[in-house]
Amino acid sequence: MMEATWLDLGPITQIEPGMAATLPVIGGDEIAVFHTMRGEFYALVNKCPHRQGPLSQGIVHGDSVTCPLHNWRISLKSGQVLGDDEGCVPTIPLKIDCGRIYLLRESVVGQKAA
């Protein structure tokens, strides 16, 4: 069942393209949900691999985000750090259905075990 596997975060209109919204997880890492200028959605752990900068507050361009603290560039698709720096941010499977955002429940709540 969809309800069990996927976590409904509500309508996509909550996030303007080029912006991100946050989803705190009690007992886990906060998640950032990004809406790119091109209209695509991605979810990542809201923590830069450099020094834990909140990626949700970075500038979104193409399908990457630039961390607000020291300008590392992170791919929203893969979570991979781009350019000369190295590292990776965990990504959370996300789908859009009938204009609503869904995250894979097990990836959201299972973070801690992983």
Add this chain to the structure above:
Amino acid sequence: MNAPATFDSARPAREKLVVIGNGMAGCRAVEEILERDRERFDVVIFGAEPRVNYNRIMLSPVLAGEKTFDEIVLNTAEWYTENAIELIAGDPVDHIDRERKTVVSRSGRVEPYDKLLIATGSDPFIIPVPGRDLPGVVTFRDLDDVDKMLAAADLGGNAVVIGGGLLGLEAAHGLSLRGMNVTVIHLMPTLMERQLDEAAGWLLKQELERRGQTILTGADTEEIVGKDGHVDAVRLKDGREIPADIVVMAVGIRPATRLAKTGGLECERGILVDDHMVTSDPDVVAVGECVQHRGQCYGLVAPLWEMCRALADHLTERKLDGSGGYQGSVTSTKLKVSGIDVFSAGDFSGGGEGEDIVMRDAARGVYKRLVLKENRIVGAVLYGDTADGNWYFDLLRKEEDISDMREGLIFGQAFALGGGALADSNAAVAALSDDAEICGCNGVSKGKVVDTILAGACSLDAVRSQCKASASCGSCTGLVESLLALTLGDEVQAGASTMCKCTSFGHDDVRRLILEKELKAIPQVMQELHWTTPDGCASCRPALNYYLLCAWPGEYEDDQKSRFVNERLHANIQKDGTYSVVPRMWGGITNPRELRAIADVVEKFDARMVKVTGGQRLDIFGIRKEDLPAVWADLNAAGMVSGHAYGKSLRTVKTCVGSEWCRFGTQDSTGLGVKLEQMSWGSWMPHKFKMAVSGCPRNCAEATIKDFGVVCVDSGYELHIGGNGGIKVRATDLLCKVATEEEALETCAAFIQLYREDAHYLERTAPWLERKGLEWIKAQMFDGLDAVRQLAARFRHSQKFMQDDPWAKRAAGERRDLHSHLATVVPAGMEYA
């Protein structure tokens, strides 16, 4: 045919195939089946619409008056008769009984089946707003909808289309051609955001507006307002009301799964099917927009053809194309609005691991973007010139390696396949004749450019300034660079650095061109100046946002997504992700009421530290982003506004106590500081800007390490510029001395404006002054008779729009989305942990 003689006569009876849905997929499936085996099934088709099957996608040209219904019919009444197909039109199926293997229609007709084909298509999505059921609110799905729109258009008046996607824009186009006054309401900031990127969406919007449509993006419908039992207007969440005689709802479609669901078939978004289009019941198959295959639902016709072939192969057990079932489709879209060419295919979210090739030709209104990954095209967006759309789409679908033609790929098939000579861009330029035009904007020939280079212009900048080639839109930059390389070989000098890797222009050029060409939006600058990326990067977006803000005060709308986090949230982000808040204390003066409010905030929101800053005010540390609006509301209530400690803007004006209290004081330095701060707070600048006023040359306020510093003396005020603290301390230079406070204020306003209009983004006054020279600055301000007054007047004009406390707006609820979380997840079981 060389098929063996059939055993038809030996067959006990033909199997009965019942089709639900007399639409594009249903009928195509029947055609494919007949083509493989004419004898296998007795076919009955139920259709909800009271007519034969027609080409649904051509409803748009019918609405626009470019086609008639007869011209778009796909299967005539004769086709049904000739193939012995029973069509039950105008009587929709209400129920499927899989136990008894029958379907029941609305009129009560019961039809048994051996095989059942569901092809019910999609239902238009209706947004759940009040007034959605009013007469005059229509969708755009079938001929009846078109007839309703045509009837409304006959009476003329206002049409509102909700939804700026493919369907909505085609409806808007048709209604506009039919003489209606059309407004398109689109929730997202970009039209057709699922197919287009920001750049192409912007061009499309411009063109539609030029044609007289009103396009409201970022507009959320609150209610459809009725009057006398008919639709009368559409009200938006921001309060605007748009008059409407007809409202077309075109916000999207949903697979029509009701029948399948009540019939007990497995459905998610659509009816689940396997590669042979078989549902969870082996005797029930489904095709078209109503199905979900490998997680995918489609809203275009191309996938239907492939689905229908796979289905027919399976049902007749004959494989015409020998495929192993349906494998899913890659789709492309084109907008059917005459005179506007838009094409999009694949995945072009770009950036990241993909690599973009962008070509812009502002003069022809062309924008092309290809996204490559591992030498293959994975996405394409074309605007204005879609001639090569199909070629790109073909390369994309076949996943062809394009490394051999990469250089010329973006120029299209003819060019890319034009052979070796052309593939090397330098060789291509070398082959041009001397009178070939290089720069279309300024009419400069190849010969002229080469002469200019030979006469000593060794860099792109030098060529631009000496013969104007590539100095306007930059689309010929590549050609000029080739000519430099061909003419000078290794002696080409790197020019002044460009703004960032997205453009060949430097900051000065971009600022100049914004004014010259009257560019007023970020996507417009990127298009007109031939940006090489679709939506810029984290360094050019904020810079362009500032340049536009500075060039068009009151006109340009600040783009929040092009702002660094501190300016977006009007607070300073700290290393732990919390924020610090600094309210303004005019000239460093405070009072018990303000201090009490600050103390209350610190306790109420559990701020971990309060610090007296070097700028003579208090900084409250450790505020969470969701608490910011409440903190600001409390500070506002005590009369305090944003201190912009977070901005590329005026920070503080530090003062000493001056003649009011100090025995050395020569002037009222505190009073002047307050006036300076009140004049200039809220203004956005290339970088942060700090001021100070000292009451005598002892200079307790450290005015000589500020961007603008005043040192009071007996005879008046010494005005100093270009100082800063920081890693590399720089003391100020003396700009001038004035006699009165008014002159000091006026000169300060003029200096700030000169800095705002000339400096590069993120260049503080100190490096700016060193780059331009003190003499240049003095000349700009004092050589012209009236220069100071004019600069100051421009500053004051711009301030009219800037001195609007951002905190108050946020505290009142503006952009709540930036401060709130989507939700909070509490994992099951956590409560007990």
